[in-house]
Structures are given as C-alpha cells and as structure tokens.
Amino acid sequence: MVQKTFNYKELQNRPERLAPGHRMCAGCGGTIAVRNVLKALHPGDKAVVGNATGCLEVSSYMYPYTAYEDSYIHNAFENAGATLSGVETAYHALKKRGKIKDNYKFITFGGDGGTYDIGMQSLSGAMERGHDLVYVCYDNGAYMNTGIQRSSATPQFADTTTTPSGTQSDGKPQGRKDLAAIMAAHNIPYVAQTTFIGNMKDLYVKSDRAIYTPGPAFLNIMAPCPRGWKYDAPDIIEICKLGVETCYWPLFEVAEGRWLLNYEPKKKLPIEDFLKKQGRFKHLFKPGSEDLIAAFQAEVDRRWEELLTRCNA
C-alpha cells in the first residue's frame, strides 16, 4: 500500500538495505539513490534487487562481498529490465504453484548508460509487458564506469572524454534525451523524476509510490558524479538544488497518465548558477562563449514550458 504520510524519523530508523563498506566514490550520487530508494521498502517486505553493469555493480558486489541485504542479481549491461522481468515472472509462477509463500518487491538500478542507451530496448519491453517492478535510473549523465564518455543523457555542451571541448569543439553537440517522457509514453502506472532535495522527502515519496503501485514504475533520479561533473564532493546537494531551482531538472510525476509538477521555483534561477559549479561546463564561461550559455538557457526554458503545458493540461 502506498504510504500517505511522510515521517522522516520513522524512515531514518528503518534498517539500511545497502550495507556500508561498498567501494563507491565519496560524494557519489548513485549510492545516495540506491540507499534511499531501498529505504522506502516497508520494513519486513522482501525484495530482489537488480542491477545493470556499471559503477554501482562493480563496486557493490565484488566477489566475495555484497553490500545488499536483500537477494540481488546482476546479469549484464543492457538487460536489467529483462532480467528482473524474469525474476518477477518466476515469482508469480512459483507462488501460483505453492512453492514460495513470501511477498516480494522487485527493484532494479541502472545508470544512464544501461538505461537510456544500451538497455533502452530491454527497459521498454519490461515496462510495456506490465511486470510489477520498479526500474530506477540513477542518471549521472555519462558512462562514468568506463571513464566519462557521453551518453544520450549527457546535457548539451558537456565536456566528456568522447565529446571533449577544444578549439574546434564546444563539448557534446546534442541535447539530452527525455527518458521520463518516453517512459510516460509507455502508459505505465507510475513515472517520476526526482533528485536529492532537502530531507529526501521527494525521493522517498516517489520511491514509495513506485514500489507500492501495482505494475511497472520508472524513477529517473539525477545522481551527480563528482568525477564526471568535476565538482567538490560536498557540493552534491547544492548542485542538485540548483538543478531544480534553475528548472534544469524539474521534479514531476506521471501517475496513471496524469502529469503533475511537484515543485515550481518561486524565482527560476539562471542556468549559469547550475553550470558554473561543474568543471564539465568550464569552457562555457570563457569569454566569447555567451551564446552557448544562452542556447543552453533557451533549451531549458523550452523544456520547462513544455512540462508546464503537460502538467496544466
């Protein structure tokens, strides 16, 4: 059952499902995402956690150590959706035949590489077929595990190792794919976009809804990467806040086809505030690059207006 109220204290007292001692970087957004999504599981509920290949996988289940308190499966890079659909279907088959008694929830994590790009087909199939599972994308906007190569989630003009800025390059030429909208177009019961804001209320509430709404659910979580975004690790929460306040990363959800904006900044901050904290956009602040920032701002504005139209429809 979806939880109606948010009780911060109760949530903090829930047992950790991601054990300490894993090898993710200090200041890694992916880890914050996993830890807090799993905390949204009601105490006593069992879960199988899935994972696409990526930083998270190679740092949280390095044989013979696992950081997961629940059963866990990693298969390959591009098939977290299909893998968990197999687990979820096996659950129904075994339950139907009386071979298992417990109730399980199914949650899988993928980075933007394993989700937006190589795993897109597998994800789309799993969502379309209606498996009762949650796919969580921890979106750090590049292939960080292999060393910061661009993905279709990388924002325009970002400096990555395959879209380096240089005398003949402004960084990544293309803009971001809007995956949350693509998932919403699957007409699944629940899609939400969130990040780490305040006391994580938005993340908890959306995780709770995603896990406890029957049927497929998709969460897109902006999860900054200190190595790829080139920021000082303690700045992660400030960067997330600026992502939301500049409307670069709006907080919204699509429940049963209805678009709902969860937060509208009183005063939309200029995109420079978000960009200037990150080394990957450093070249945009060189004299003569003003048009690039203006172009970035125009695209943020266009997408924000489009979202407002969807939410006010």
Added chain:
Amino acid sequence: MLKTRMSGNEAVAHAIRQINPDVMPAFPITPSTEIPQFVASMIANGEIDTEFIPVESEHSSMSAAIGSSAAGARTLTATSSCGLAFMWEVLYVAASSRLPIAMAVVNRGLTGPLNINAEHSDSMGARDSGWLQIYAENNQEVYDNFLQAYRIAEHPDVKLPIMICQDGFITSHAVENITLWDDDKMKKFVGEYEPRHYLLKEDEVMAVGPYAGSPYCMEAKKAQAEAMKRAKQVILDVAKEFEEITGQSYGFFEGYRLDDAEYAVVAIGSVCGTAKDAVDAMRERGLRAGLLKIRVFRPFPAQEIASALKNCRAIAIMDRSEGYNAVGGPLGAEVTAALYRAGAQAKVVNIMYGLSGRDVRVKDMEKIYDNLVKLGDGEQVYSETCPYVGLRE
C-alpha cells in the same frame, strides 16, 4: 505409449506439455517460432500453466530466462540462428551462473546472406559458451532428448544450461512417425525442480552475478569446466534410466554398422538418416562402411569417439558449419584432434555439406564412401583441405 506422427517442433512442444515448466520467455524466429506458439496455445487452453513472457528480443529472452532460473523457476526458451547469436553474450552468463535452463535450438544458418534453412553455424557458434549441447537426427530423438534435458542440466554434479538441437525444417517441420511416452511416466521421470539456492528462497538471501577479480575468477571457470566433465556420466545415467522406461537407447553417439567398419562418416543431425541409407548400400556392395552419429557435442566425448573409430582406415568428418579458418569446420577440428590424441593412423577428410539448407542425397554420401576407399589407399582424392559436397558446378 502412443504411436502417432508429428513434426520435430510439435515433438518438443509435446515434451514441454509433459514437463509443464515454470517459465518460458521467448521471441519468434524461423524455424523455431512454432515452439513458443504451441506453448502459448497450450497455456491458453489450460493444458499447462507455464508463465509465458513474450519478450521483445532474444537477448531479453535469455536475460529473462537467467532471471527466472536464478529466482528458482524451471525455465526454458527456444530459438534459432540470429536469435541464438543475439543471445551470445548472455549464454555465457547463464552457464557461468550455473543455471540449468533448457533451450530448444532449431538449427538454422547465421545470416550472410539471409537464409532460413538448416545449418549448424548457430549452435556451433555457441559451442564454447559453456552450454551442454545434444543433437537429434529426427523428431523421436529431439523429443526424447528434451525429456532428458532437465534431468541432466539440473543434476547437482552438473548445474549447467542445455541446448536440445534439431535441424531446421528437415526435422522441425517434416512430419514423421513418433512414439510418445505416457504423461505420468514422463512427469515421474523428469520430476520436480528443487534447487538448493535461489533468489526467492524463504530462509536465505542470495546474490547472483558478481564482479569477480583475478584472485577469484579463474577458480570459478575451473569449477565450471569440471562440471562439464562430470556431465558425461550424468548424461549416460539419465539415458540408462530413460531406456528402462521407454526402451529407447541413447549414448554420446550412435554407431551405425560401425563395429567392423573400415570407412566411417562422422556427422551430426538429420544428414545421418541419409548416411545410414548410404552405409546400407555400400555394405550391399561389400564395403565395410559405417557411421558415427554424434548426439552429445558438449561435453565432447573425444576419447570415446576416437575409440569407436580406432579400426577405421579412412574417416570423413562432415560439417554443416563453416569455420572460416581456411581449413574446415568445428566438428572436423575437434574429431581430428581427438583422433590425434588417441594416436589414430586413419586418413581423415573434413567435408562441408548442407550449408544454408543445401540438400544432401544418398548418392552424395555414397560418393564420399567411394572416396574414402581411395583415401585409405593413399590416393590424393580431394584437391582441397575441406571439400564441399553438393556445390553447384
């Protein structure tokens, strides 16, 4: 017991009906498409209650099968050709995760050019993926092999996935006589799947699919290799038990008039029916011809094959899959290596046949036996290392 007639695909579906596995993810591809269709229709009519996952690709089919099997469910899928190739990456994950998934492979050539007919390039391409591979000559064999599949794959000494292969169209679609075994006897023979560890086990949690660094990974691979070796005895034990119930006899291979043969053909699959007719014709002419039909290709029964061929003067090893290594095909390489290790002195030729469904006639096989006699006499019969039969002039 029921004597009837059906195609190879129907025979596999009949075995699936008798087993009633827990989960089947599948994606259609000619010529294996009928198998998931039959299963879906058996589910729709309440004959079985397997959970069917209509996945969006073969990669997802095998990925979902891995999830399902790891979760503790008896799982199967079916595919052919490019579908199997698309699964290639995760075939290794299934095998190294020691998941006893059964896969009905209906052999068809890999694309280049696109073709839908019988060839072994698909499953031969996956020969080193860690899957058990059992091949059939006809519908009866593929039915019997599928009934034995889970007993072998799920055995605690093995715990490896298994491909049950048959030739596309020639076996999968041709309707032939078949004997079906009683449901209750087969259900009892196959039994229930009771894995020791699985994701959904009530009193334990489990993690599957680690990153394993150099200090651990090689040991896992060695353990997997040992399981493949142990599978040999399990395959024989399961076949013996199956024979006690059905009277059908199976081993690593079938020797047809092989005991006293001087000239032997080694082959896999439906061509063996044609070869048997040629053996009979050659024997009528007084030639000691024989056939070794390989049933189990993984694990590869190298010593047993060499031993069965030890009295031969000349041997033709038939490949329905190009190795593109400029010397021949995979069966040619492996059988020749087995003979060399056993110190055999026989003359050997590797022959390429039946690619992309090219028909092979009895007279083609007779010609091969005629050439084997010359080869045994030391004559230079073939100008190529790996001659093709049935190629248009």
